[in-house]
Amino acid sequence: MTRRHPDRATERGVSGARGDPLDLGPEARIGGVRDGRLYWTRGRTVGFWTPSGGRVALGTLPTPGDERPDAAFRLRHGRFAKAALRPVVGSWTTTNLWPLRDGTLLATVGRRVFRSGDHGRSWAPVRRLPDSSGPMGTLPTSVCLHGGDVYLAEYTLGDDPARILRSEDDGRTWETHVETTAVRHFHGVFRDPYRDVVWATAGDADDESAVGRLADGEFVRAGSGSQRWRAVGLAFTPTAVLWGMDCSYAASVELLRLRRGGPAEPETVGRTDASAYYAATLPVDGELWVAVATAAEVGEDSTAPAGRGNRSGDAARVLVASSASSYETWYELAAFRRRRPLGERLPGVPTASAYVFLAADERLGLFVNPFNARSDAGSVIRVPPEALPRLADEASAVDASAPDR
Template identity: 90%
Template sequence: MTRRHLERATERGVVGMRSEPLDLGPEARIGGVRDGRLYWTRGRTVGVWTRSEGGVSLGTLPTPGDGRLDAAFRLRHGRFAKVALRPVVGSWTTTNLWPLRDGTLLATVGRRVFRSGDSGRSWAPVHRLPDSSGPMGTLPTSVCLHGGDVYLAEYTLGDDPARILRSDDDGRTWEIRVETTEVRHFHGVFHDPYRDALWATAGDTDDESAVGRLVDGEFVRVGSGSQRWRAVGLAFTPTAVLWGMDCSYAADVELLRLRRDGPAEPETVGRTDASAYYAATLTVDGDLWVAVATAAEIGDDSTAPAGRRNRSGDAARVLVASSSSSYETWYELAAFRRRRPVGERVPGVPTASAYVFLAADERLGLFVNPFNARSDGGSVMRVPPEAVSRVADEAPAVDASAPDR
């Protein structure tokens, strides 16, 4: 992606699109869409948005309630600390939310997993994640429904084994389905709607990076051995599985297509300037669109080879392509410059990266949620389906050659 492309982005970020901003308040985070309802969080507040009623708060995620830990939990995940530290470190999120079915929601706040059976009005703790889990507990790609069961991929950063859990009672209780020390952690677990298969992504070194399926309680690699197989989110189409490389130090971050009935190696269909994280799909007028979100990351990758430094760009982006081009022509739908807090100028002070969270619904369109961006950080915008289909006329195409740095 060239600097010229970034400069063409509007201050709102969505280039030429007739997007609708949703009034969900500052620092809102989208969870998922189900039955025409977009679920979101703002801190520990849980809410829902519909076209008829707008944004409505449903309830509040609880604290664990065990003495000193309860106080530390409130401080770490409460809104006061985040507001107070935002000018120094930027905005960060520690909450995830997933709508399951029939009013059942699952959420993580830090290392705690909570379940609601009444559409978010009340919550109960159902699992504690390993102590080595990241600040967000898991990634937004870590939960899916498959074959009537719920799967949760833990996201450990230490020496704990990588695990994927399964629940056969809508998240009330959990059992270990996959446990391995051959990868550092799992980035996500995914239901393949076209083959009724269960996929997972793992990282982070070359040997640990893998895209594969879960078969009889084992993680079976489809491919691995390089950063090309280091993925977070997957996008499924009838003929292929697509992802972007999750590698901040790569000289060339590729968007990749693995044909279902083709070569064992993925094909490069696009390139960008920063790690790709999240993906969403949307059918419009018979064309299947794939959206991929990149991140503007801060700091170096602890698993990178010696001398390989972070090369992430200055903006988090949303790139889209459709089945009409076999996903070989990509367009920049949005670009959001990363917020630069004052702590960035002070050695040793950690600062936050910028991300774009995605959700899609065939009737409502694509939801774009930049976080820790210079403008629109924590806002949510809805791009209607008809606007997505016009992107080729209104947004710049991404050059498939190596991006300018």
Template identity: 55%
Template sequence: MKLGATRGDTVYATRGLTVGRMTPRGGFEPTGTLPNPDVEFAGKQRVNYGPLNRWWTKRLLNRVTGWYTTTNVWPVADGVLLATVGHHLYRSIDDGRTWSHVHELPFDSGPMGALPTSVCAADDRVFLAEYTFEAEPARVLVSEDEGATWETYLETEERRHFHGIFYDEYSGTVWATTGDTDDESAIGLLEGGEFRPVLEGSQQWRAVELAFTPESIFWGMDCSYAEEVRLFRLSRYEITESDPTPEQIGTTDASVYYADTVSVDGDDWVAMATAAEVGVDDTSPPGSENTCSRSARVIVAGPESEYETWYELYSFERQRTLNEHLSDLPNASAYVYLESTESEKLLVNPFNTTSHHGEILSVSPNALTALTTDDVRERPVEREAQSDRAEVSPGGDDYR
């Protein structure tokens, strides 16, 4: 299963072309299936839709390519869901029971059509960031009718693509991240049909997902060839400055993709997840190598250290496959998807990993606060965390 997004305490997920919800102890509850789109296409495109997106096909291929995912799901209003399969965008108005095809994304979109961070509901609008690879301009779409119809919000040749769009509930603003070269990388605001960079021009500002607290904005570098992947915090007081200066608050050993904030008894904890990426970044400088760890990790920090002490909750090794020894064949990276719930739980979904692949692990509020106790503090922050959550998250319910 792949974790989708949450709305309140409802957790949405996908299993191949099936969309469903997670029950606290009972596992995956399917609600509907994403249909073959009613569009004019033939040959390879039609053949690929069903076989390459179904769960059983991915299971057959996983020892060769690793587990790969091609679907996303997002709740954007009560009972209204959006989903992508490849470059097809779907909408449901009955909480996922039935689906209609509403839009075609560019054909050179990534395998999921858009990244899991690419949809954001804000101020009675829904934003969607396309994820293409230079054949099309970087583009953000907007819908005024909960995803039924779409139009272009902005289009730019200055960025390769947008990595994500995020609503900042504390300021009522909409943020976006872009990549991938130094000049294309930026963190900024969507305002009046334009993208206004706050930080740009460096791999330090190449991010995927942002996390927000009342005082600051957090992210980690998305750079698989960096000698050191840095974690940053930008004070809200710096946002309007002509030369804002983010503060480095930590490091990790691989690109940071996903981030989230979970509230525990009124305190905001920030979680980040790294990716065990494969291959060499095609936008990296000549001679660059992939410096990412083979493990995808989840790290968290709380306000007691002003977010400068990071605890490792999990470490998941990327699955070993046949294709990683054959450079010309596709091979999947390992990711850990993150979401939080209204009841203060952090959800962790490792994907393409040797342990817990496709499970949704739940970290309880008590497990986070326990990290600051003396016996935990004595352990090195850089320790090799166990992939079994029992070491660090007693009291949580797992979704399997």
């Protein structure tokens, strides 16, 4: 079941009185939350935010090159170049940021991986990703900590094998941990907070789409074989693992629950109108909330069957559900229309999709970060923990139940 308020279906989000907008500047991208800090980037500028200190800039991710700056790198990833092209193609991001531990940060800018050991003040390149990597190099879901190791999932779009890398020295050096040609690429790696295990998601064709675990240097599938197993982000609860289908051409995009120790097939617990990308969990007053963000995608999926075009909705959404309903009742917390740039009127000009990036912290709450949206574009909105149940309740004024499976 999905509940949606009609007035918020395509325009309104959790901004204004319904959330706390953070002053991080235009086109800010959130990274992760650690030790009470929300880490963010703007272009190649890195910083953090706290409730008491507000926005703090730390440093700038460098331009690779031994002695001469890489001009092409600056053009592709510089804030001013992106600002000049924004009216034509929309906003896009090529930077990811992950706080690790003890002041260590990891970042990707395009195909470069950088590491900082001094809270982001200085950076060093530590890895070059394959040339076939996507514009962001990896996805925001591509790094996790497990035990003493750091895992990084490459996101290749060509003929390279799919790989998950592992570092045993906080990102200074890397080795291949998993390599396979059975999937196109990995979408993410995730530490299971309730089990001593690392999970991964993979795509994109039916036989490549899989959710599974890492064991002894192998990717062991929990299930695969259809677009129901094509996931990006995972949300973990004590009793289940949840995700939304990452499929822009599906007749119905399902929100799915795989019970721990239960049936081998996931159960449909909700539906939405566009690919689900990112997920976050937040405990509130004894209940565990799961948030899932969808994307308003443009372009066609190269792995789609013939005649199956992109049917993504016009808005990127944030959907939430709680353990009180066993994650079977979903509320639309926010929706952001995709920005329509001038390039849409020009044949052959690529334009950007709209996304909502998520982060969550038990004390700070849920952070909602729409990107390339017509309103609230590049903003960061904080939903305090105590406000989440109230906002979900407000969103349930009209019941728009999903059709039966």
